[in-house]
Amino acid sequence: MRNIKLVLEYDGSRFFGFQRQPRRRTVQEILENALTRFFDRKTKISAASSRTDTGVHADYQVVNFLTPSPRSIGQIQKGLNALLPVDVAVKEVAEVPADFHSRYQVRSKIYEYRVWNHPVRSPLHAHQACHIPYRLSLSRMRQGAKLLTGRHDFSSFCAAHGSAKDRVRNIKSFRIIKRGFLILFQIEAEGFLYHMARNLVGALIELGRGRLTVNQLQVILKKRDRRSAPSTAPACGLTLLSVSY
Amino acid sequence: MRNIKLVLEYDGSRFFGFQRQPRRRTVQEILENALTRFFDRKTKISAASSRTDTGVHADYQVVNFLTPSPRSIGQIQKGLNALLPVDVAVKEVAEVPADFHSRYQVRSKIYEYRVWNHPVRSPLHAHQACHIPYRLSLSRMRQGAKLLTGRHDFSSFCAAHGSAKDRVRNIKSFRIIKRGFLILFQIEAEGFLYHMARNLVGALIELGRGRLTVNQLQVILKKRDRRSAPSTAPACGLTLLSVSY
Numbered sequence: 001m002r003n004i005k006l007v008l009e010y011d012g013s014r015f016f017g018f019q020r021q022p023r024r025r026t027v028q029e030i031l032e033n034a035l036t037r038f039f040d041r042k043t044k045i046s047a048a049s050s051r052t053d054t055g056v057h058a059d060y061q062v063v064n065f066l067t068p069s070p071r072s073i074g075q076i077q078k079g080l081n082a083l084l085p086v087d088v089a090v091k092e093v094a095e096v097p098a099d100f101h102s103r104y105q106v107r108s109k110i111y112e113y114r115v116w117n118h119p120v121r122s123p124l125h126a127h128q129a130c131h132i133p134y135r136l137s138l139s140r141m142r143q144g145a146k147l148l149t150g151r152h153d154f155s156s157f158c159a160a161h162g163s164a165k166d167r168v169r170n171i172k173s174f175r176i177i178k179r180g181f182l183i184l185f186q187i188e189a190e191g192f193l194y195h196m197a198r199n200l201v202g203a204l205i206e207l208g209r210g211r212l213t214v215n216q217l218q219v220i221l222k223k224r225d226r227r228s229a230p231s232t233a234p235a236c237g238l239t240l241l242s243v244s245y
Numbered sequence: 246m247r248n249i250k251l252v253l254e255y256d257g258s259r260f261f262g263f264q265r266q267p268r269r270r271t272v273q274e275i276l277e278n279a280l281t282r283f284f285d286r287k288t289k290i291s292a293a294s295s296r297t298d299t300g301v302h303a304d305y306q307v308v309n310f311l312t313p314s315p316r317s318i319g320q321i322q323k324g325l326n327a328l329l330p331v332d333v334a335v336k337e338v339a340e341v342p343a344d345f346h347s348r349y350q351v352r353s354k355i356y357e358y359r360v361w362n363h364p365v366r367s368p369l370h371a372h373q374a375c376h377i378p379y380r381l382s383l384s385r386m387r388q389g390a391k392l393l394t395g396r397h398d399f400s401s402f403c404a405a406h407g408s409a410k411d412r413v414r415n416i417k418s419f420r421i422i423k424r425g426f427l428i429l430f431q432i433e434a435e436g437f438l439y440h441m442a443r444n445l446v447g448a449l450i451e452l453g454r455g456r457l458t459v460n461q462l463q464v465i466l467k468k469r470d471r472r473s474a475p476s477t478a479p480a481c482g483l484t485l486l487s488v489s490y
Contacts, residue, residue, distance in 0.1 A: 009367060011369055086371050087371070120326065120335070121326065121331075122254060123332045123334050124254060124255075124256055124302060124373070127256070127372060239369075
């Protein structure tokens, strides 16, 4: 069997997340249907680098699957793109060693959270950015991001129903970039807890808005209790930006 | 009666264009419903700077309407934005002189046409850019844009069913900008014929692709016959970018 890696891009708006669920339109189901049709043989993926939530986009999601098919890399890409709907595309295809696993071997992932920070909401950005009408202090949010960078127990930023036992994660970098009225939060980590990116951004927004101090954020981080932290930022602003192995 | 000017932004994807039509979701209808609800009095707009087509977006569309209401500019903006759906917003509100007319007094408008120029389509750009998979020569397209700039009879680039009798228009500037894999065609003119922006871009794409020469484009322009020119570029790439008075 050949092990094939795919890089996917998708607009998450009309998907109930990546992972297959009964009676829901998911990226995994749409992709596996296309694989099965293309190879004319039931084909499932082995794994994905990230199980993005409902509404979350991906500019660079990596999956892999096994196939006995001799079809070329180029044929696989063209064939799948012809079968996939307008909101998913295969950006890259590569044949990888048998032991490549798109989830376990991730070295780091970058998520980008976009905020449209203007008193008036923007219909042309509504799709991929969350609207925050209040003035946000970049310097305060950057102080918060600095505090969160590094290896910490992120229990306060993990969804209450998250299943991970070890909640220590390592944020390698946390950049906040201003581009016009957009604010981009780029978080790079080896791994993320459930809802972690959106919970971190939710807290930084409270900080930027002046409803939380950097000291209070420090206390929240140390408490290791989700109930102590501000609420989760909405899904539509989040994009899986890159994955490295 | 006060004359009120609104600047609108909208995502054209789910609209059958700006202008009201029976049994179709149009920007004009949605806006007039909001105005009527907000003022609690039947309120229609006097005019719009442009009647954008089905699927065409607007980053800056100007309309005006008359009202006897004493409500402040700020109240009008907040109230309308609360009533309008996620794909339309009022960016600015101003009280203008009684003789201000948002269509007749336009000095120039800029339309931007976006092309995603990469072998693979991009789901995250599909909404606001047209996918052209072939390699396009920027320098050839810029030669074509230069040829089209200025005052010409644009009959060859006006939809066959366009009603304008005088088809002379003045293109003040025609810029082509590359930003990553996006190519932005920005056309500024005092006025545009029906489908003119998309027809001009359709011709430049043929030029960039090498299926048309600059000399042939010159001949097409001189023929003043729509049947001689390449086809119209799709609507989804087009945005009304600005209007000046």
